[in-house]
Amino acid sequence: MTTQTLVFTEHGGPETQALIDRPRPVPGRGEVAIEVKAAGVNPADWKIRAGLMGARGQLPAAMGLEASGIITSVGEGVEAFSVGDAVLGLAAKGHGTFARHTVLDATQTVLKPEELSFADAAALPVAGATAYDVTHQIELEPGQTMLILGAGGGIGLMAAQIGKVHEFATIGVANAGKKELVESTGATFVEAGDVAADRVRTIVPEGVDLIIDLVGGQALRDIAGIAKNPSVIVSAADPVTAADLGGAAVQRTREGIEKITGVAQYGLVDAQVRERFDLEHAMDAIALVEGGHAAGKVIIEP
Ligand SMILES: NC(=O)c1ccc[n+]([C@@H]2O[C@H](COP(=O)([O-])OP(=O)(O)OC[C@H]3O[C@@H](n4cnc5c(N)ncnc54)[C@H](OP(=O)(O)O)[C@@H]3O)[C@@H](O)[C@H]2O)c1
Structure with missing residues (x-):
């Protein structure tokens, strides 16, 4: 049996991507195979393809890191899941989620709560768990100020x-087209740009207690001075800057996926899925995220 899978054939641009038929993958020890219902698209997908995150692994390489679906077989040593379970999780090493069938790492897979759609669930293993980790690395008190640079994207809206939920005073910096979306989260919107820090200063003259960076580069340098102390900058996008x-860089935890799933189950966080593509149009989905201006989450539904 074969399954359609999006791969890249060598490290490079979008032209290295291809939708091919591959043998349906079999789960190894500590893995589960799923029929993919939805897969989240992340900036890491094109960064890995471009070789920006190291050039390891076999080519062609399957693309896609997170998915939700139904378990079709269970690998050796997996006791937490059974065939037929609805789950969400991270792709196992060497596998990709932009496919009709794939294999997940059972230690980074959780049962999908009935309250969550497959589409929403697919946005949680990477973006949702990162949003959880980046907002918990430095614990704020209710009323303290959290600024999110890149508030209109997949991680930003969940953060x-x-x-x-924690009753922080949240300021979301994003481009003008995302004002309503950012405000729908309860955050105060500030338009992005090289004077964004001045705009924030008019709202909180004393500075902010936490900066969550989801953009990096010059945009981070421009806003950094608004932090009460530089040590409260936590970046998912640009650890070097x-x-x-x-x-500091965000420290990813193994519990993030379970924690964000619980929060989403109770309706406290909506994954904000804004764009859906079928597998035949998976490359369009990646291009949208690669453009750097996606709103909320982009998903692929095979
Ligand atoms: N370290 C980790 O474990 C980890 C995990 C996941 C993701 N990440 C990284 O975290 C970053 C964010 O991921 P994501 O999934 O949220 O990406 P995303 O969905 O593409 O969102 C990025 C957002 O940033 C906004 N943006 C771009 N330039 C901006 C600027 N100058 N000022 C304000 N907003 C700006 C974009 O839209 P507009 O420009 O239209 O506002 C977009 O909404 C990426 O770099 C990703 O690779 C790291």
């Missing part, structure tokens, strides 16, 4: 909703 400024 802003987590801020609301964050460290240069005195901040």
Whole structure:
């Protein structure tokens, strides 16, 4: 049996991507095979393809890191799941989720709560778990100020909703077209740009207690001065610039996926899926995220 899978044939641009038929993957020890119902698209998908995250692994390489679906077979040593379970999780090493069938790492897979659609669930293993980790690395008190740079994207919108749950005063910096979307999370919207820090200063003259960076580069340098202390900069996008400024990279945890799934189950965080593509149009989905201006989450539904 074969399954359609999106791969890249060599490290490079979008022209290296191809939708091919591959043998349906079999789960190894500690893995589960699923029929994919939905897969989330992340900036890491094109960064891995481009070789920006190291050039390891076999080519052609299957693309896609996160998915939801139904378990079709269970690998050796897996006791937590059974065939027929609805789950969400991270692709096992060497597998990709932009496919009709794939294999997940059972240790980074959780049961999908009935309350969550497959589409929403597919956005949680990477973007949702990162939003959880980045908002918990430095614990704020209710009323303290959290600024999110890149608030209108996949991680940003979920991070802003987590801020609301914790009663932080959240400021979301994003481009003008995302004002309503950012405000729908309860955050105060500030338009992005080289004077964004001045705009924030008019709202919080004393500075902010936490900067969550989802953009990096010059945009991070421009806003960094608004932090009360550079050590409160936590970056998912650009650890080098964050460290240069005195901040830190987000430390990913193994619990993030379970925690964000629980929060989403109770309706406290919505994954904000805004764009859906079928597998035949998976390359369009990746191009949308690669453009750097996606709103909320982009998913592929095989
Ligand atoms: N370290 C980790 O474990 C980890 C995990 C997941 C993701 N990441 C990284 O985290 C970053 C964000 O991921 P994501 O999934 O949220 O990406 P995304 O969905 O593509 O969102 C990025 C957002 O940033 C906004 N943006 C771009 N330039 C901006 C600027 N100058 N000022 C304000 N907003 C700007 C974009 O839209 P507009 O420009 O239209 O506002 C977009 O909404 C990526 O770099 C990703 O690779 C790291």
